[in-house]
């Protein structure tokens with residue numbers, strides 16, 4: 001099932017489910033008890049919001065060998081973690097703003113896992129019970145500041161640096177899906193999720209041994225090789241085979 005969040009004129013945001021191009025309201029808690037209403041509103045009539053509201057966004061660095069190498073980095077022995085702040089979130093279609101502090105802002109196409117149930121010290125074998133589904137993310141990064149700061153908080157944390165969506169797919173099989181990034185239609189990144197150093201189950205188990213994961217929390221699972229600069233006026237499309245496409249213009 002594909003789950004979205006949306007807003008009608010002046011109304012409170014709602015969750016919905018998609019049947020082809022129609023949307024039905026979801027009443028209740030999408031991570032618990034809920035009821036689905038009939039899908040009859042065309043999705044084009046709704047303003048789509050980011051598909052959930054995470055309490056935290058945990059990201060994994062250098063999780064594809066070729067990407068670690070292209071930036072001249074060692075391959076990590078354990079998952080390399082960092083955060084993005086929820087204030088950086090934007091929806092599909094909203095603009096990424098290039099901040100004046102950076103001269104080198106780059107795209108990072110990523111598969112994103114969404115947590116469905118509170119997880120603390122869970123085993124890799126049991127992570128299916130804690131995973132809600134998958135969505136698409138772009139871990140926008142000020143590469144020059146990442147290098148000069150050492151700590152990545154500033155480089156990864158600017159407002160608009162966390163596009164994700166347009167929906168969460170609760171049935172998606174992420175074991176071997178092609179992740180691509182195109183700038184103005186030109187291919188920049190392409191790899192299969194099979195090439196990840198640490199798979200999603202391993203990541204959830206590892207992260208949950210450090211911090212409690214809450215329903216709606218996001219895990220950005222790392223980016224393939226081919227990262228590159230964004231310019232004003234660019235359109236950046238992150239697509240995951242079978243999952244969908246996340247598009248954001250750059251300002």
Ligand code: ZN
Nearest residue numbers: 108139222223
């Ligand atoms: Zn990343």
